[in-house]
Amino acid sequence: MWVVDDDPDDLTLARVRLRRCPLVRDVVTVPNPRRALELLSEPGQVPPAVIFLDLNMPSMSGIEFLARLSMLTFDRRPRVVAVSGDLRGLDHPVLGSHPDVVARISKPLSDVDAIRALRDD
8 A cells, every 4th residue: 555645744644544454554655646656657566456645746736646647557456545635626526537546535534534445445
């Protein structure tokens, strides 16, 4: 499982909360969406089963990340949980129609939201 977020505090909180979830084995934090796409593009890279993706990042929005993710080919596509501190961002039309997006949750990530998002996928 990956968490892609530019905010170090949000990364730490997500890592702590997700590690408490019985459905989670490992949490990798990636503080830059461009770096996450580079890692996903590496030959032989197995994508995570789930990516918790912040929608509001300065270097690349979560919506742009999803567009670029769509161009990558995987044997098994990662499921994406869209995360935002701005509730209006969670209503973006792309999130409702993107096949990789399985859930939308608001920040800060809670234990209950994390478990619900992982179970609903």
